[in-house]
Amino acid sequence: KDAYTRVDVGATYKFNVSNTDINLRLNVENLFDTDYLGGGGDNNVTVGEGTNLRLAAQFNF
Numbered sequence: 554k555d556a557y558t559r560v561d562v563g564a565t566y567k568f569n570v571s572n573t574d575i576n577l578r579l580n581v582e583n584l585f586d587t588d589y590l591g592g593g594g595d596n597n598v599t600v601g602e603g604t605n606l607r608l609a610a611q612f613n614f
Contacts, residue, residue: 560584574613
């Protein structure tokens with residue numbers, strides 16, 4: 554397989570509502586849906602995952 558570049562990006566937004574700190578995190582893995590081999594061995598190959606989007610919220614009371 555040819556060389557490839559996989560692009561992952563993320564951002565965090567922190568704010569406060571009613572004395573509660575809130576952190577929102579957005580992560581995108583494999584932003585451009587690059588085809589790649591994630592690993593393998595002598596007789597197997599692991600195909601890399603496509604684009605993944607993850608949104609998380611953390612609340613601190």
